[in-house]
Amino acid sequence: MSVFSESIVTKINGYLGRYETKRSSILPILHELQDEYGWIKPEHLKGLSEEFGLPEVQVNEVATFYSMYRLEEPKKYRVLFCDNIVCHMMGADSAMAKIRHMIEDFEKKTGKPSPVSLQGVPCLGVCDGAPAMLVNKDRFLKVTEHNVQEIVSRYLDEASA
Amino acid sequence: MGNTTDKVKILTAFEGIANSRALATYQNHGGYEALKKALTMAPGDLIEIVKNSGIRGRGGAGFPAGLKWSFVPKAEGQKFLVCNNDEGEPGTFKDRYICELSPHMLIEGMAIAAYAIGAQKAYIYTRCEFYEEIAWLETAIKEAYSAGFLGKNIFGTAFSLEMDHYSGSGAYICGEETGLLSSLEGKKGQPKLKPPFPAVSGYLGKPTVVNNTETLASVPWIINNGADAYRAIGTEKAAGTKLFCISGPVQRPGVYELPLGYSFEKLLYEDAGGMLPGHTLKACIPGGASAPVLLPDELKGLTLDYESIAAKGSMLGSGAVMIIDTNTSMVRLMEIIANFFHHESCGQCTPCREGTGWIANIMHEIVSGHAKEEDVDRLAVIAKNMGGKTICALSDAAAMPTMAIVQKFGDELKAYIRKGKAS
Ligand SMILES: Cc1cc2nc3c(=O)[nH]c(=O)nc-3n(C[C@H](O)[C@H](O)[C@H](O)COP(=O)(O)O)c2cc1C
């Protein structure tokens, strides 16, 4: 039995033949797995070597080097807030503090774990819209302590509904 | 030859045009004519044109593009062209703008470059956080294939080119060209010692030219209009236009295409509309986080070109002009810069790995109120010992802004230490 679904197997095979070497397919395959399952599970790493012949050391090397791969089960919504130079000057600290507060509040009120996580990340390449954040793949610009409540509560409310 | 510092729209020619990303729009405005023309010329002549245009790499180092192309061995064989669309230098968001406005301008520039250097395969390597931009690029590549601008026998010539897109995964070091190539090979994005340079031994050990997105997107205009026309823009030593990303507490942050040699004050006060109300200029980092900070006095009369900024002890870098206001604590700013480089150091070289770690530690001590005034001088000593002995330029990139902040804002750092907080 494969640890991968049929559609993912097709995609993996596509990547394996797409580049000059099989090894180049590791990064895109890991992205694909993360898109499909939300994160990269230990059995995926093993499965890639057992089922597709990608050496486990090579796959692990990539999975651990790059910061955008998630190797632990994530929250449903992952907020990546830019805390670099420009976003800092434009108010990232207070917006992030607000999100942290909302997460704590949610957990206190509902007794449930928050579906939203918060992490600071380096410059997102959108400093003209600072402060900036990503929620999964969606980009939000000019996120300040004044409007962040409205954005993040959408994700929290969905879980408490 | 008369140089002009009047504005010319090359990279931003599609600003304000509806559906600017679509192939049809691009073609309605003369798109892919430069490629058609280029394919009637000898590759060596194209390299000469790009050399004579004077265009220098827009990724940060400013290396002459035509010269780099000429280093690729002329012998037949597998060769690659790679577009560095990693855009990780803090403060930089210009390559994103090219993806947003005119992905076909980049693809056309890449096809011309690939033909000039004899590459049969080209990659665009983009940071994965640019989700939307990547989708636009992938769409544009597909469109270019369907129209016959990529693939076999382009414009009925013997030239064939395959192009693919590749996503990074959150590592600043993959913006460094040899780190990028390691990543493209499916490895950790660790830089390699140069020489050999990628033009001789790059992706999979084959000759590979790595150029920044902005560099490559400038190529169609150069081929259409000629080297002299490009050289007439900018200054004697810095030809052409450059995308400047101005950010921070200014009225109109954004990307501005300006001739090199343009006035800094015009960019800040006219194009970007000046400071936001209630904000006062304290300093400016003119070329990304790696560039040493400049004081208001040093900014007076400054022109935006490689030589003028270098003369002030900083660098034009990627063209990321970060405006810093008096509400900003240089202690916190230095802490952010220190954490960034420490986090992004790949750890291969001791001076970089240890140096960035020590600087980050000291900054943490300062911010949390546990440092002594002597620690500020220690920052400078550590930074001085990080330069010139490493595989890539990240170590220097971390050391230079540190030295500048200590030199120019040492008093602010010490005052913070005495009080245990910002004044
Ligand atoms: C730490 C580090 C990060 C870099 N990041 C980028 C980047 O994000 N984009 C880029 O084009 N060049 C970056 N560079 C410069 C590249 O190594 C290389 O010089 C450039 O891609 C060459 O293209 P160009 O000559 O067209 O500028 C970086 C260099 C270093 C040392």
Ligand code: SF4
């Ligand atoms: S200088 Fe730093 S980032 Fe560059 S290779 Fe050495 S350790 Fe890695």
Ligand code: FES
């Ligand atoms: S500093 Fe936050 S997006 Fe660039």
